[in-house]
Amino acid sequence: MKKGWKETPIRGIILEAGSAHGYSTGGWRKLQPTLDRAKCIDCMFCWVYCPDSAVIVENGKMVGFDLEHCKGCGICAMECPDKVKAITMVLEEEEKEAK
Amino acid sequence: MAVETKHKCNVGLTGNSAVAYAMKQINPDVVAAYPITPSTTVMEEFSSYVADGAVDTELVTVESEHSAMSACIGAAAAGARVMTATSSQGLALMWEMLYIAAGMRLPIVMACVNRALSAPLNIHCDHSDSMGARDSGWIQLYSETVQEAYDNIIQAVRIAEHEDVLLPVMVCLDGFITSHSIENLCLIDNDKVKGFVGEYKPNQPSLLDVEHPATYGAVALPDSYIEARRQQSEAMKLAKDVITDVGKAFEKVSGRSYGLMEKYRMDDAEVAMVILSSAAGTSKVAVDEMRKRGAKAGLIKPRVFRPFPYLEIGEALKNIKAVAVLDRADSYSSFGGPLFTEIRSGLYEFDKRPKIIGRVFGLGGRDYGVHDALAVFEELLRIKDTGKVDKLFDYITVRE
Numbered sequence: 001m002k003k004g005w006k007e008t009p010i011r012g013i014i015l016e017a018g019s020a021h022g023y024s025t026g027g028w029r030k031l032q033p034t035l036d037r038a039k040c041i042d043c044m045f046c047w048v049y050c051p052d053s054a055v056i057v058e059n060g061k062m063v064g065f066d067l068e069h070c071k072g073c074g075i076c077a078m079e080c081p082d083k084v085k086a087i088t089m090v091l092e093e094e095e096k097e098a099k
Numbered sequence: 100m101a102v103e104t105k106h107k108c109n110v111g112l113t114g115n116s117a118v119a120y121a122m123k124q125i126n127p128d129v130v131a132a133y134p135i136t137p138s139t140t141v142m143e144e145f146s147s148y149v150a151d152g153a154v155d156t157e158l159v160t161v162e163s164e165h166s167a168m169s170a171c172i173g174a175a176a177a178g179a180r181v182m183t184a185t186s187s188q189g190l191a192l193m194w195e196m197l198y199i200a201a202g203m204r205l206p207i208v209m210a211c212v213n214r215a216l217s218a219p220l221n222i223h224c225d226h227s228d229s230m231g232a233r234d235s236g237w238i239q240l241y242s243e244t245v246q247e248a249y250d251n252i253i254q255a256v257r258i259a260e261h262e263d264v265l266l267p268v269m270v271c272l273d274g275f276i277t278s279h280s281i282e283n284l285c286l287i288d289n290d291k292v293k294g295f296v297g298e299y300k301p302n303q304p305s306l307l308d309v310e311h312p313a314t315y316g317a318v319a320l321p322d323s324y325i326e327a328r329r330q331q332s333e334a335m336k337l338a339k340d341v342i343t344d345v346g347k348a349f350e351k352v353s354g355r356s357y358g359l360m361e362k363y364r365m366d367d368a369e370v371a372m373v374i375l376s377s378a379a380g381t382s383k384v385a386v387d388e389m390r391k392r393g394a395k396a397g398l399i400k401p402r403v404f405r406p407f408p409y410l411e412i413g414e415a416l417k418n419i420k421a422v423a424v425l426d427r428a429d430s431y432s433s434f435g436g437p438l439f440t441e442i443r444s445g446l447y448e449f450d451k452r453p454k455i456i457g458r459v460f461g462l463g464g465r466d467y468g469v470h471d472a473l474a475v476f477e478e479l480l481r482i483k484d485t486g487k488v489d490k491l492f493d494y495i496t497v498r499e
Contacts, residue, residue: 002322002323003326004326005325005326005327005329005330005333006330008323008326008327008330009303010204010265010303010327010330010334011202011203011204011205011265011303011315011327012202012203012315012316012317012319012323012327013303013304013313013314013315013317014313014314014317015304015311015313017312019314
């Protein structure tokens with residue numbers, strides 16, 4: 001249950017750091033990025049360029065996407081080097097059906 | 100010319116000099132402005148105080164009024180006490196930032212030296228500028244005289260910064276009529292002004308408070324926007340009592356009392372006029388003349404237009420037989436000016452209420468004389484006798 005107007009901090013200020021993490025933007029997505037791990041060279045271009053910090057990296061390895069926050073913009077697939085092209089954007093429904 | 104005087108009473112100053120002098124005494128942290136007629140001399144004189152080292156203010160000279168208000172907002176969000184001044188097109192150019200100042204609950208104090216809006220181009224007084232900003236969330240105080248402009252500026256700081264309020268305040272005075280006319284007034288000692296406004300301690304984390312970091316100006320989507328606006332509405336509601344309390348505290352310092360409105364010869368009045376700012380002075384002369392002629396005339400001069408004290412004004416008017424509300428601005432609804440429509444709406448709360456008419460006057464600095472006010476009172480007497488209103492809304496002081 002969210003706070004009522006009497007309890008909400010005034011001025012529309014946000015006192016908590018990183019609160020945007022709690023807001024799911026994944027539902028805005030039409031295209032979903034998919035990773036071909038065999039092709040990926042872990043150059044981290046996708047991680048750098050992702051505007052939503054939705055590329056998950058563990059121990060220096062690109063391991064996948066945070067689909068709660070990925071809006072499906074496709075920048076990661078565009079920035080993935082031409083000789084690699086490990087990321088493909090697919091229609092959300094098709095991806096769901098494939099699974 | 101910067102003002103320095105040993106005698107604090109019966110000092111002759113223009114409205115703008117008095118505003119600049121009040122600003123000097125308040126010594127705000129930041130002033131950002133882009134001078135515009137007729138408010139220009141406020142900044143001209145205040146910049147002299149800055150140049151002379153009479154204040155500690157950071158004066159930000161910007162490239163437009165939009166930037167002036169933007170700079171004020173940034174400085175206020177950083178925890179500074181901030182003031183500015185503008186008029187007319189300058190206020191119009193500030194428009195989007197006015198709403199942001201109010202929505203971010205920043206207690207900025209601005210002198211609005213009332214001037215007509217283009218087109219046609221005009222530099223003289225009417226209230227189109229501030230009336231247009233009536234829904235921006237700013238508190239609005241209207242000043243009849245140089246003394247009131249000076250006193251309102253000082254009180255505005257305390258009203259704006261009150262923890263129940265935290266809203267920007269616009270202090271309005273009539274362009275040229277008040278801003279450029281020299282009147283006698285009483286100044287308050289520097290120490291008393293300093294004590295009255297006190298030190299500004301923001302009770303919310305400011306942008307420069309690194310111990311309590313906060314995000315300002317973040318997006319508020321449909322899940323949170325209306326809560327912020329509801330808070331803003333509540334602050335405006337609470338501002339009414341704060342303005343009254345600050346007025347009482349000010350009386351202790353200055354000997355001059357301020358409330359939500361001034362009532363002039365209203366006790367036994369049968370016909371009354373409601374009018375803002377300098378034109379109220381002219382109209383009081385007409386009230387006295389009507390009284391000499393045996394008519395029970397009175398006048399109400401609202402000081403506070405935002406928040407709108409509809410119950411208090413309604414209470415003062417409910418037993419009057421006929422009322423004329425004079426607006427120095429039209430809202431082009433074809434129904435009447437803003438003061439008229441709001442007072443008429445407020446009176447709906449009362450079972451017994453007067454016949455009422457709205458008249459727009461004095462646009463673009465057109466003279467409004469005692470004879471104009473007398474003609475309005477004569478019309479009110481006809482309405483009182485016949486019980487009939489011929490014209491609900493009309494213009495006066497216009498060539499037919």
